Structures are given as structure tokens and as C-alpha cells.
Amino acid sequence: MKKTLLTLLVLAGIGxxxxxxxxxxxxxxxxDWTLSDINGNSYNLYNLLDNGYxxxxxxxxxxxxxxxxxxQSGELEDLWVNHGPAGQPGVSAGTTDDVYVFMVESDGSTNxxxxxxxxxxxxxxxxxxxxxxxxxxxxxxxxxxxxxxPTIYSICANRQLTEVGAISASAHYANVGSCVSASGTxxxxxLSYNGETASCSAIDVVVTLQNLGSAPLTAATIEVFDGxxxxxxxxxxxxxxxxxxxxxxxxxxxxxAATNYTIEITSxxxxxxxxxxxxxxxxxxxxxxxxxxxxxxxxxxxxxxxxEIRDASNAVVASGGPYNDLSAAGTTVQPPVSVLLTxxxxxxxxxxxxxxxxxxxxxxxxxNFAVKDAAGNTLLSGGDFADEDGGKFLSGTTPSTIxxxxxxxxxxxxxxxxxxxxxxxxxxTGIDAIIEVVNMVGQVVYTENVGDASGLQNIxxxxxxxxxxxxxxxxxxxxxxxxxxxVLTK
Numbered sequence: 001m002k003k004t005l006l007t008l009l010v011l012a013g014i015g016x017x018x019x020x021x022x023x024x025x026x027x028x029x030x031x032d033w034t035l036s037d038i039n040g041n042s043y044n045l046y047n048l049l050d051n052g053y054x055x056x057x058x059x060x061x062x063x064x065x066x067x068x069x070x071x072q073s074g075e076l077e078d079l080w081v082n083h084g085p086a087g088q089p090g091v092s093a094g095t096t097d098d099v100y101v102f103m104v105e106s107d108g109s110t111n112x113x114x115x116x117x118x119x120x121x122x123x124x125x126x127x128x129x130x131x132x133x134x135x136x137x138x139x140x141x142x143x144x145x146x147x148x149x150p151t152i153y154s155i156c157a158n159r160q161l162t163e164v165g166a167i168s169a170s171a172h173y174a175n176v177g178s179c180v181s182a183s184g185t186x187x188x189x190x191l192s193y194n195g196e197t198a199s200c201s202a203i204d205v206v207v208t209l210q211n212l213g214s215a216p217l218t219a220a221t222i223e224v225f226d227g228x229x230x231x232x233x234x235x236x237x238x239x240x241x242x243x244x245x246x247x248x249x250x251x252x253x254x255x256x257a258a259t260n261y262t263i264e265i266t267s268x269x270x271x272x273x274x275x276x277x278x279x280x281x282x283x284x285x286x287x288x289x290x291x292x293x294x295x296x297x298x299x300x301x302x303x304x305x306x307x308e309i310r311d312a313s314n315a316v317v318a319s320g321g322p323y324n325d326l327s328a329a330g331t332t333v334q335p336p337v338s339v340l341l342t343x344x345x346x347x348x349x350x351x352x353x354x355x356x357x358x359x360x361x362x363x364x365x366x367x368n369f370a371v372k373d374a375a376g377n378t379l380l381s382g383g384d385f386a387d388e389d390g391g392k393f394l395s396g397t398t399p400s401t402i403x404x405x406x407x408x409x410x411x412x413x414x415x416x417x418x419x420x421x422x423x424x425x426x427x428x429t430g431i432d433a434i435i436e437v438v439n440m441v442g443q444v445v446y447t448e449n450v451g452d453a454s455g456l457q458n459i460x461x462x463x464x465x466x467x468x469x470x471x472x473x474x475x476x477x478x479x480x481x482x483x484x485x486x487v488l489t490k
Contacts, residue, residue, distance in 0.1 A: 024145050025386070027192050029208075029245060030153070030161040031143040035104075037133035038115065043102070045155070049243075053085065053100045054176045055155040056164075059140065061107035062114040064149040068123035070166040071130075076101050078169035080132040083176070090131025099176060101132040106146055108138035147358055147386075157181040158210060158243050160191065180212065182242050184270025187213030188220040190263060193279040194247060200284040200312075200347030200392050202252040205232055207263055209248045211240035212274055221267035222250050226259060233266075258282040285380070287373035289396040290341045294318070294350070296334040297383075299360050299367035300326040306442030307352040307369070307390075311343050318483045319472045321442045322355075331365040337481045340408075344397040350380050351390040353442070359385040407433060407475050407482050409456070416487035423459045425475050425482070427452065435459055436474040437466070445471070463488050 024030075034044045048055055058076060060067035070076075077090070083099035084091040103126070110121050115136060117125030127134065140146070144153070154172065155161045156179030164175055180189065188209055195206035205224050211217035217240040224232040232251025240246060250263060258280055265275040298305050302323030309318040318339040326332065341348065352369045354360060360367030361383040368383035371393065379393040410425040427433045430452060437446035445466055450459055461473075468490040474483045 024153075024161060024163070026162040028161055029159045030155045033140060033143075035135050035137050035139070037102075037135050038112070038127070039133075041133065043100075043133065043135075046159070048100050049155065049157045049159065052157060052181075053098060054157065054179055056099065056101045056152065056172060057104050057140075057155070058102065058150055058152050059104045059106045059144065059146055060150040062105060062110045062119070062122040062126060063107070065123060066166070067150040070150060071103070071126060072124075073166075075167070075169045075172070076103070076132065077130065079172050082169070083173055084132065088131070096173075099173070103130065103132065103134045104140055105134065105136045106138050106141045106149070108141075110136075112136065145357075158189075158191075158212065159245075180274060182212045182214060184213050185215045186217070186268065187211070187270045187274070188217050188265050188267075189271075189274035190222070190265060190277045191245070193263065193277060195249075197280065198282045198284050198391055200394055202254045203281050204252055205250040205261070205263060205279075205281075207248055207250060207277065208245055209236065209240075209265075210245045211242055213270060214242060216241055217244070219267065220265050220269075222248060223264055223266050224250050224253060225262040225264060226253070231261075253281060255281050255283055284347065284392040284394050285377070286394040287379055287396045288375040288377060289373060290344060290399040291374050292339050292341065292379065292393075292395075293372045293374075294320060294337045294339060295370045295372065296320065296323070296337075296352075297360075297368050298323045298332050298334060299362070299365035300329050300331075301356060301364060302326070302332060302334075304355045305352065305360060305367070306355070307350065309339060309341075310349045310351075311341075312347045316440075316470075316472055316483070316485050317341060317343075317348070318481060319438055319442060319474070321353075326365070329364045331367055337476075340399060340482055341395045343395060346395050347392055348395055349390065349392050351388055352382075352385075353388045354385070357387045359383060359389065407477055410473075410475055410482050410484050412473050412484050412486045415484075416489045417463065418489055419462065419464050421461045421463060421473075421486060423457075423461060423473055423475070423484075425457050427454055427457055427475075427477060430454070431477050433457070433475055433477045435461070436472075436476065437461060437463075438472045438474060439467075440470050 032046045036042045080101045081092050083096045086095055086097045113119030114122040115126050152164055153161045154164045154175050158180045189212040191208040191210050195204050220236045223230045231253055234250045236248050260280045262278050303325050306321035308316050311317050320337050350371050370381040371379045380391045382389045408426050413422050432452045433450050435448045436444050438444050468488050471486050472483050
């Protein structure tokens with residue numbers, strides 16, 4: 001079904017074809033590689049970067065219509081002609097000599113005939129008129145987390161990559177000018193912030209340190225500033241060669257409100273322009289009460305979406321999904337799920353998962369999620385992510401009025417169980433209660449409508465046909481949901 005819908009979307013003009021995972025986010029360090037082109041010439045990425053080249057890799061497939069359209073546009077060929085390595089085929093004598101371009105055919109099921117346009121799995125002749133190197137090797141798909149065709153990365157000398165997309169030759173070269181490169185002798189640089197941005201307690205400030213000097217970097221003082229006040233620091237030591245990197249925990253901060261911190265190298269350094277980054281850090285949002293609402297709007301692939309809420313002990317206290325798919329791009333507003341939390345003023349973690357790795361807003365409908373408290377305040381929200389998203393929030397101290405009409409007293413006995421489990425609860429909603437048994441990948445393996453009888457309910461579930469493992473017992477009545485984790489042993 002995924003392949004069918006993707007074909008429809010491509011024919012409708014959406015400029016990419018999905019594969020399996022989420023692509024590497026911009027700012028990532030590009031994995032090194034050594035590969036040979038179809039003419040037997042070998043290339044090493046880091047050697048090219050060390051020689052001052054920015055490297056463009058166009059990861060595509062011979063059968064991919066958007067890939068073929070971009071290839072035919074000639075933008076990468078123009079980039080090669082005017083900025084490619086001096087003396088190489090097709091490169092102008094007036095080249096700036098600072099860019100390398102590679103086409104990387106990344107589908108392992110295609111062959112040389114497909115590249116030449118004579119195979120059965122191709123959009124045309126990719127070799128004719130192409131002067132820059134063509135590499136026919138699917139081995140980059142995994143380390144570069146190839147998510148769709150074409151994926152086009154620009155890789156700077158300092159190893160940082162940016163997903164640039166199918167842009168013009170001039171736009172590619174404009175990106176080259178923004179690359180960071182080594183300068184000076186003793187020059188540490190901060191590339192990115194890598195820690196949590198919100199937490200129920202102290203936040204570890206974690207950054208990526210890179211040596212941007214010609215001499216080995218062996219020491220650096222890194223500080224965190226709230227305005228002009230230093231609130232955390234560390235004296236890092238190590239041994240980084242040029243462009244080497246290290247993840248450094250600078251210290252902890254405990255913001256009382258959303259605060260923009262500056263993280264800076266304050267020791268002696270030859271280039272201060274790359275010493276500082278800023279990051280806003282926040283305390284976890286506190287809910288107004290114990291009950292929260294999970295609101296999900298799925299994209300066309302609802303079956304890829306699941307979610308869970310875990311308490312401070314990492315126990316799953318609520319979960320949902322997967323949902324139904326659509327036959328074309330679009331969204332579906334799922335019924336809100338009300339969750340009555342049982343741990344007052346406790347840190348909870350909400351996580352939404354996408355099993356395909358492209359989030360809920362990747363061109364198949366602008367899906368989104370939100371967790372709201374009983375007063376309607378948004379605790380967490382999003383939709384544009386890769387494999388998972390979410391964050392932490394604090395539960396309130398008291399339930400709202402929803403407790404008066406709640407399902408309560410939920411218990412499962414015995415727990416763990418081997419075959420038969422009894423589910424006990426009080427249904428005070430006045431509407432039908434539905435029991436679901438959900439496995440840890442979000443699949444509903446059992447469901448039963450037990451009606452609207454009020455008072456204590458005793459429902460027997462036969463788990464003989466279930467696999468051993470951890471399950472969530474969900475009891476739903478309208479928008480009210482309460483859950484209990486159980487273990488099935490065999």
C-alpha cells in the first residue's frame with residue numbers, strides 16, 4: 001500500500017520518493033567513505049574535504065522520476081563545469097576549483113544497464129552528457145539514513161552536512177560560501193547543541209566541540225552564560241586532530257522559565273567567530289491537573305503512528321495507535337484520548353513514534369500531535385520529525401472535574417499472568433466501556449465492548465493466543481481512557 005500511494009504522489013508532482021528511514025539532519029557530521037565510480041576511479045570523502053573541496057552527493061535511483069527531472073535540469077553539471085576540480089573532464093579552465101559533485105545511484109536492485117538507459121528499471125541514460133563521477137553503490141544508504149530519492153547533501157570541509165535538495169547551481173555555490181573551515185593554529189569551535197531542551201529537573205548542557213585549527217586541540221574551557229553570568233563550565237581535555245570532534249557535557253542548568261543561554265569557549269583561541277552558540281532551555285511545562293488529552297491528526301499513513309506516555313519510573317501509563325491509512329494524501333483528526341494520570345506532580349514523558357521514520361508532516365498531509373491539560377493549555381506539540389518526537393511534562397496535583405465521570409479503580413489480576421487475566425474497574429461514565437489489549441508496538445490484539453453497566457466490572461481476558469511480553473490494558477469510554485501495564489509469561 002505504501003508503494004502504491006507513493007507512486008500516486010509522485011505522479012501528482014510531489015518531488016521525492018520515500019525509502020525507509022529519516023535522512024541525516026542538517027548539521028550532522030557526514031560519515032566518511034571510500035568508493036569507486038563506474039570508471040574505476042576511487043574517491044575518499046575526507047581526503048577531498050581536507051583538500052578544500054565542498055562535496056555534493058546526489059543520492060538517487062535510476063527509476064525515480066523526480067531524480068531524472070533534476071538530472072536533466074543540468075544544475076549539477078553546471079556546478080561541475082564552473083566550480084569543479086581543475087583538469088577533470090568537462091571542468092572549465094576558469095573553475096573556482098572548490099567543489100566536487102557525485103551522483104550516487106543508491107538502489108541496490110538496479111544495474112549498469114539501468115544507468116545506461118537500456119535496462120528495465122530506468123528513466124533514461126544517466127551516463128550520457130554527465131562529466132562528474134557516477135558511483136553505483138547502495139552502501140551509503142544506511143550510514144546516510146537515506147529516506148527518499150533524491151536526497152542531496154552538501155558537505156563542508158569541517159564534515160558538517162546540509163540537506164540542500166534539488167536546487168540551482170548558483171544556490172549550491174552560495175551554500176559553499178557559508179561553510180566553516182579550519183583557520184589558525186589553536187582554534188576550537190562549537191558546532192551544535194546536543195542535549196535536552198526541556199526537563200523536569202536539571203538539564204545537562206551538551207555540545208559538539210570541533211578542532212578548527214591546524215595543531216591538535218588538547219584543552220579548552222567551555223562556559224554556559226545566562227546573560228553575563230556564568231552558570232556552568234568545564235575544562236575539557238583531550239587530543240583532537242584538525243576537524244576532530246567530541247561531545248562535551250559542560251554542566252547542568254535549572255531554568256525557572258524559558259531562558260536563552262550562550263555557550264562559549266572562553267580559553268585562549270585563534271578565532272573567536274566560531275566559539276559561541278546559543279540555545280533556549282526550559283523547564284518542563286506543568287499541567288493544570290492530573291488529566292491530560294492526547295490529540296492526534298494523522299497524515300495519509302496513520303498505520304505508522306503510535307504514541308505512549310511514561311511516568312517517572314518509565315512505566316507506560318497510556319498509549320495509542322496505530323491508526324487507519326488513507327488512499328491519498330490527507331489528514332485524519334483522531335478522537336482525542338483523555339488520560340487520567342495517577343502520579344501527582346510527577347515527571348511524565350510523551351513520545352509519538354513514526355515507524356517509517358518520516359514523521360507526520362512529510363508531504364502526505366500535514367499531520368500533527370498535541371498534549372493538552374484540562375484547561376486547554378498545550379504541554380507539547382509537533383508533527384515535523386523523523387522516527388520520534390515529544391518531550392517531558394509535569395502532571396498536576398489534583399484531577400479536574402473529569403474524575404467525577406471517570407473510569408477508575410482499574411486493576412488486572414494476576415499480574416504477571418500466564419493465560420487468563422481478570423480486569424476490574426468502575427465505569428462511572430454512563431456510556432459503553434471498551435477494553436483493548438495493546439502490545440508494545442501499538443497493535444491492538446484484543447478488543448471487547450462491555451457495555452454501559454455502572455459499578456464494579458469484572459472482565460476475563462483469555463491470553464492463550466497472545467505472545468509473551470508486555471501489554472497495555474486500555475479501558476475507554478468516549479474520550480475517557482485509563483490504562484494498566486501487564487506482563488504475559490509463558
